[in-house]
Amino acid sequence: MTDYELLTPETVPAYVATRPQLSGLVDAGSFEAVEVGDGNLNLVFLGRDHDGRGLCLKQSLPYVRLVGSGWPLTPNRVAAEARGYRAAAEHDADLMPACYDFDPDRFILAVENLQGWRVWRDALNGGEIHEGVAEAMGRYVAGLAFHTSLFSLGPEELKARASAATNPELCRITEDLVFTQPYLTHDNNSFTAQVAPVVGELQDDQALRAEVGVLKHRFMTAAEALIHGDLHTGSVMVTHTDDGGARGKAIDCEFCFYGPVGFDLGALIGNYAIASVRAAVMGRPAAFRSWLAGLPSATWNAFVTELRALWPERSETFLTDGFLDAWLGAVLRDATGFAGCKANRRIIGLAKVADIESLEGDQHTAAATAVLRIGRRLILERHAVSGPGDAERVIADVIQEEVGS
Numbered sequence: 510m511t512d513y514e515l516l517t518p519e520t521v522p523a524y525v526a527t528r529p530q531l532s533g534l535v536d537a538g539s540f541e542a543v544e545v546g547d548g549n550l551n552l553v554f555l556g557r558d559h560d561g562r563g564l565c566l567k568q569s570l571p572y573v574r575l576v577g578s579g580w581p582l583t584p585n586r587v588a589a590e591a592r593g594y595r596a597a598a599e600h601d602a603d604l605m606p607a608c609y610d611f612d613p614d615r616f617i618l619a620v621e622n623l624q625g626w627r628v629w630r631d632a633l634n635g636g637e638i639h640e641g642v643a644e645a646m647g648r649y650v651a652g653l654a655f656h657t658s659l660f661s662l663g664p665e666e667l668k669a670r671a672s673a674a675t676n677p678e679l680c681r682i683t684e685d686l687v688f689t690q691p692y693l694t695h696d697n698n699s700f701t702a703q704v705a706p707v708v709g710e711l712q713d714d715q716a717l718r719a720e721v722g723v724l725k726h727r728f729m730t731a732a733e734a735l736i737h738g739d740l741h742t743g744s745v746m747v748t749h750t751d752d753g754g755a756r757g758k759a760i761d762c763e764f765c766f767y768g769p770v771g772f773d774l775g776a777l778i779g780n781y782a783i784a785s786v787r788a789a790v791m792g793r794p795a796a797f798r799s800w801l802a803g804l805p806s807a808t809w810n811a812f813v814t815e816l817r818a819l820w821p822e823r824s825e826t827f828l829t830d831g832f833l834d835a836w837l838g839a840v841l842r843d844a845t846g847f848a849g850c851k852a853n854r855r856i857i858g859l860a861k862v863a864d865i866e867s868l869e870g871d872q873h874t875a876a877a878t879a880v881l882r883i884g885r886r887l888i889l890e891r892h893a894v895s896g897p898g899d900a901e902r903v904i905a906d907v908i909q910e911e912v913g914s
């Protein structure tokens with residue numbers, strides 16, 4: 510039971526008719542919607558009117574959809590998501606869908622219906638190349654990092670924004686599912702008997718535990734900028750363009766809060782690693798695998814290029830070019846470690862990914878083992894990285910060792 514009305518495909522048209530921001534965009538009378546939510550948390554409706562004009566409505570349930578009403582969760586997370594959309598629209602409207610409406614009473618967000626676009630994870634799992642999307646995500650992270658941080662905001666404004674953007678319930682999910690539970694025996698964990706010895710090694714490794722603690726502490730205390738907070742490849746939509754290129758947009762920013770900038774980059778890199786492992790195990794064509802192998806550099810280099818381009822516009826001029834170099838080094842080390850944590854959690858903890866779960870038998874064991882070995886090395890070796898190529902080498906080396914190609 511909820512104390513607000515949940516949408517159904519049948520009630521969406523009447524709802525659209527009551528919202529002035531939406532009834533001007535589509536014809537509510539002919540609007541038809543279907544529920545397509547396949548994520549872990551929310552209801553998602555995609556619909557179109559008789560002229561093909563579309564909308565996407567996302568409504569928060571008062572609990573975690575993946576688990577059910579036994580795990581209550583604030584539906585007001587949709588307010589965090591609205592904040593994330595607004596922040597992106599202020600500086601680069603092209604890297605997220607347009608956001609049309611936010612209903613704080615029924616916890617509904619209305620955004621652009623990306624008709625014909627696909628979830629990037631599904632495209633990667635299908636062996637599809639979308640050129641330029643990894644770069645677009647690097648620019649997206651850089652834009653947020655620059656425009657919502659001390660680089661652009663005065664000290665009072667920065668603190669006011671960080672304080673308004675606290676998102677404790679969603680952060681707690683990440684703290685537990687990404688940083689804590691995978692390294693302990695926990696009811697939320699699940700893995701096959703074949704993978705259990707590798708999980709055991711990870712959970713017994715005290716050096717690793719200390720480093721994961723350092724990363725968890727950074728996640729919980731480093732309020733550098735507004736970050737997306739859950740920027741895995743399932744939070745990116747992709748499409749091909751008529752000229753043979755591709756586009757990408759970030760979605761699903763309900764986990765956003767003021768955190769370490771490297772966390773979003775790490776989420777991407779960790780999921781690129783998972784995609785690379787899957788591609789190796791499945792024996793995908795060399796061209797696809799080599800494109801995948803270069804995604805960490807593609808995202809990182811685009812992030813750095815965009816940030817350096819914005820840097821002369823910074824308002825905090827006490828921060829020198831030397832500071833920027835030092836900060837980028839720290840972000841790279843954070844991103845590498847967070848990538849490892851994001852990889853490990855998808856094998857050990859709650860909320861797995863189709864990349865690995867759709868594999869069976871020996872393929873599944875080889876892939877899960879490789880992801881965990883990559884995750885461990887990225888966490889432990891992050892202090893020595895000097896560029897994204899170091900993470901790429903770890904991923905390639907482990908794939909060679911565990912998959913043999």
Ligand code: SR1
Binds near residue numbers: 575682686
């Ligand atoms: C209980 S929520 C599980 C996961 O879904 C979201 O996409 C986040 O990744 C979260 O950790």
Ligand code: MG
Binds near residue numbers: 548549739744761
């Ligand atoms: Mg999500």
